[in-house]
Amino acid sequence: MAEWHAEWYLSTLSHWLLVGAAMIGLMLATYAVLRRLKVRREAAAGYALILPWLLGFLIWNAYPFAYSLYLAFTEYDVLQPPKWVGLENFKYMFFEDPRFWPSVKLTVLYAFISVPLGMAGALATAVLLAQDVKAVGFWRTLYYLPSVLPAAATALLWRWMFASKGLINTLLSPIYRLLDMEPLMWFADERLVLPSFVIMSFWGIFGANTVILLAALKNVPKELLEAATVDGAGPWTRFFKITLPMISPSLLYVMIMGIIGALQNFTAPLFITTPSGAGTFLNVYIYQQGFTQYKMGYASAIAWFLMVLILILTLLVMRWSEAWVYYEVEVRKKGR
Amino acid sequence: MKRAKVILTVWLTALALVLTACGGKSGDTGGQTGTSGQQSGDTQQTQEKVKIRLATWAGAEEAKELQAVIDEINAKSTTFEIVSEPIPADYYTKLQTMIAGNTAPDLFWLSQEYIASYAARGALLDITDRLAQDTRPAANLDDYFPEILESAKYQGRVYGLPWIAQPVIVYYNKALFKEAGVPEPTDDWDWQTFRETAKKLTNKEKGIYGVAFNGWPPVQMFIWQAGGEVISPDLKSSPIDSPEAIQALEFYNSIIYNEEVAPPLAVINEEGFAELFKKGKLAMFFGGAADDLDRVEGLDVGTVLVPKGPKNRTTFAWTASTVISSQTKHPDIAYEALVELTEGIHNWKIVAPRKSLATKEHLVKSEPRKEKSADTIIKATQEMRAFRVIPRQPEWDTIFWEQVQDPLFSKKGSAAELARAARPKLEELLP
Numbered sequence: 001m002a003e004w005h006a007e008w009y010l011s012t013l014s015h016w017l018l019v020g021a022a023m024i025g026l027m028l029a030t031y032a033v034l035r036r037l038k039v040r041r042e043a044a045a046g047y048a049l050i051l052p053w054l055l056g057f058l059i060w061n062a063y064p065f066a067y068s069l070y071l072a073f074t075e076y077d078v079l080q081p082p083k084w085v086g087l088e089n090f091k092y093m094f095f096e097d098p099r100f101w102p103s104v105k106l107t108v109l110y111a112f113i114s115v116p117l118g119m120a121g122a123l124a125t126a127v128l129l130a131q132d133v134k135a136v137g138f139w140r141t142l143y144y145l146p147s148v149l150p151a152a153a154t155a156l157l158w159r160w161m162f163a164s165k166g167l168i169n170t171l172l173s174p175i176y177r178l179l180d181m182e183p184l185m186w187f188a189d190e191r192l193v194l195p196s197f198v199i200m201s202f203w204g205i206f207g208a209n210t211v212i213l214l215a216a217l218k219n220v221p222k223e224l225l226e227a228a229t230v231d232g233a234g235p236w237t238r239f240f241k242i243t244l245p246m247i248s249p250s251l252l253y254v255m256i257m258g259i260i261g262a263l264q265n266f267t268a269p270l271f272i273t274t275p276s277g278a279g280t281f282l283n284v285y286i287y288q289q290g291f292t293q294y295k296m297g298y299a300s301a302i303a304w305f306l307m308v309l310i311l312i313l314t315l316l317v318m319r320w321s322e323a324w325v326y327y328e329v330e331v332r333k334k335g336r
Numbered sequence: 337m338k339r340a341k342v343i344l345t346v347w348l349t350a351l352a353l354v355l356t357a358c359g360g361k362s363g364d365t366g367g368q369t370g371t372s373g374q375q376s377g378d379t380q381q382t383q384e385k386v387k388i389r390l391a392t393w394a395g396a397e398e399a400k401e402l403q404a405v406i407d408e409i410n411a412k413s414t415t416f417e418i419v420s421e422p423i424p425a426d427y428y429t430k431l432q433t434m435i436a437g438n439t440a441p442d443l444f445w446l447s448q449e450y451i452a453s454y455a456a457r458g459a460l461l462d463i464t465d466r467l468a469q470d471t472r473p474a475a476n477l478d479d480y481f482p483e484i485l486e487s488a489k490y491q492g493r494v495y496g497l498p499w500i501a502q503p504v505i506v507y508y509n510k511a512l513f514k515e516a517g518v519p520e521p522t523d524d525w526d527w528q529t530f531r532e533t534a535k536k537l538t539n540k541e542k543g544i545y546g547v548a549f550n551g552w553p554p555v556q557m558f559i560w561q562a563g564g565e566v567i568s569p570d571l572k573s574s575p576i577d578s579p580e581a582i583q584a585l586e587f588y589n590s591i592i593y594n595e596e597v598a599p600p601l602a603v604i605n606e607e608g609f610a611e612l613f614k615k616g617k618l619a620m621f622f623g624g625a626a627d628d629l630d631r632v633e634g635l636d637v638g639t640v641l642v643p644k645g646p647k648n649r650t651t652f653a654w655t656a657s658t659v660i661s662s663q664t665k666h667p668d669i670a671y672e673a674l675v676e677l678t679e680g681i682h683n684w685k686i687v688a689p690r691k692s693l694a695t696k697e698h699l700v701k702s703e704p705r706k707e708k709s710a711d712t713i714i715k716a717t718q719e720m721r722a723f724r725v726i727p728r729q730p731e732w733d734t735i736f737w738e739q740v741q742d743p744l745f746s747k748k749g750s751a752a753e754l755a756r757a758a759r760p761k762l763e764e765l766l767p
Contacts, residue, residue, distance in 0.1 A: 080457050164602045166606075275746055294730065
């Protein structure tokens with residue numbers, strides 16, 4: 001499609017340039033106005049510089065957030081203006097919708113199973129990568145690769161691996177033969193949908209989490225470990241009594257981000273077809289209600305439910321973390 | 337003080353510039369498809385042509401063919417210039433967003449299940465009266481197949497002109513029939529001979545199956561063939577638990593995912609659906625008349641009418657219409673463009689949903705690659721019909737799938753139980 005449409009090209013280009021120029025003008029004007037209002041030079045420059053971002057945030061984030069909260073209390077099919085229905089959407093969601101609770105159950109179970117397993121895996125990988133081995137840079141790059149691949153591509157890859165005659169079943173075929181059983185159908189079997197997604201989530205072990213934990217491991221003070229060794233502590237004791245507490249803040253971070261990410265699982269389940277909608281995660285359900293059923297009001301209500309769910313779970317984890325996360329600073333304060 | 341005023345003026349001007357620059361885009365889509373040479377020459381005319389925007393789901397190839405149709409129409413018109421805006425992905429999402437944002441295209445395509453829904457919500461222009469005064473052939477409603485035209489109507493008023501009616505026919509792989517020693521199907525076959533044929537052709541060891549169902553072909557077609565309805569003509573009931581409907585649901589269920597005659601779901605999910613036929617792994621496939629299944633390289637494919645049911649041989653026709661947005665600023669000119677465009681598309685797409693155009697000559701002229709199957713297609717048009725739709729069709733379809741078909745096909749209940757349980761829920765959605 002290398003056709004040249006001068007009119008279209010130039011008009012689009014001029015629009016872009018115009019927006020850019022106007023934005024600069026707006027920033028300069030903001031600066032000038034703030035200076036007139038006797039704002040410090042530094043602060044005025046700061047406000048002027050964040051103006052494009054601020055406008056973007058207000059128009060593309062803050063406004064949609066607020067609007068979706070309003071929509072959650074309406075019936076809105078996009079074609080007609082939203083109609084206020086009060087708590088109707090929430091009533092339907094909690095008490096009538098036969099698909100809502102199964103979706104919540106799937107999403108929460110997935111988060112509770114996949115996050116701890118994923119953290120354990122990420123930690124194990126990080127410990128391995130923290131060793132002094134040859135070409136450590138190469139290994140670290142290699143293990144980071146999965147998070148560089150686009151999610152849609154990995155979803156298709158896993159669908160293929162889980163196929164009835166795919167890689168996983170081929171690998172398992174000696175076991176099937178030994179146990180004299182039918183090959184598992186994975187995503188095609190309703191009962192195996194959740195385990196299949198959990199197995200698939202191990203893909204996320206490698207990547208950002210490993211890197212964060214690796215950095216945390218490298219930050220554990222050598223002298224603590226050496227002192228423990230001198231005192232006769234073995235490798236396991238050192239790991240559980242020193243390393244783990246020292247990296248616990250990073251573990252907390254990984255856990256919270258993991259829970260949020262798991263509850264928002266979207267791309268993979270959207271690409272993988274499962275029987276009877278057994279793989280409908282909450283986020284996918286929101287998408288279906290909003291963009292295939294055109295119930296934007298109901299979709300917004302579920303989205304806000306998901307937000308509150310994430311908020312509550314995050315707060316619970318934060319609360320619980322006080323029991324196991326160790327912050328050097330706090331202990332010092334208490335000790336004083 | 338004076339300086340503050342100047343600054344304020346600059347500020348406001350800049351803001352206005354940003355706003356106009358952002359907003360300008362949507363109104364000025366005129367240049368998007370690059371008006372071809374002859375139009376730019378016409379701009380000297382006393383009256384400038386009105387730009388009529390047309391949104392379609394056409395993919396790259398299709399959009400190119402459509403552009404050729406449009407170019408010809410634009411060249412002839414002195415009042416309008418149709419500007420094509422193809423949206424091959426997320427068509428309905430984008431369309432709804434444009435309507436919500438008051439930037440709806442003047443004309444757009446809607447497939448049959450959406451027209452009642454859009455019309456009921458006031459998004460479409462009622463063209464009944466304009467059509468009544470129009471003598472052009474494409475505006476002559478009597479020429480349209482009535483069952484097809486029905487899909488463009490809502491409460492007796494016409495909201496669009498159907499541009500295609502693609503009846504389902506059966507494509508079959510001649511080599512697989514020969515291999516299995518089964519005689520090729522003929523137009524007088526029925527459900528029983530069809531199922532027996534499929535069974536004889538299935539060879540699980542070789543991964544070859546008689547036919548494949550997965551919700552397509554629509555179960556409605558079989559219900560009609562048994563003499564039943566899923567939505568009654570007066571739109572007051574959904575008799576999916578009638579003996580006729582149950583018979584059809586049970587017949588459908590005896591084929592879908594049943595390895596005696598058809599591939600299981602896992603095989604379809606992994607290897608594709610129509611792809612199975614193209615790969616030579618299916619002996620028969622229910623396809624739309626315009627599908628490319630009869631010109632797959634290396635396959636010798638024949639076509640035959642769908643098997644006859646207990647009552648008749650009705651076949652489902654996939655139908656779509658071009659409609660006019662109720663937001664259009666030029667309703668009269670948009671209507672002009674609609675009729676001309678419909679005539680143009682009727683000479684391009686098959687099958688044009690008009691009785692006078694349902695001939696072999698016209699079909700082959702529009703699509704020469706279909707010559708081999710033309711006879712079957714023309715015969716199929718005589719017994720085709722579209723869905724009967726209601727404003728809440730998307731919801732109706734979801735319940736019909738999730739609470740009747742899907743559980744039935746995954747063996748979670750009998751047709752009678754499921755249909756009886758779902759009927760009141762479906763009827764709640766009727767107007």
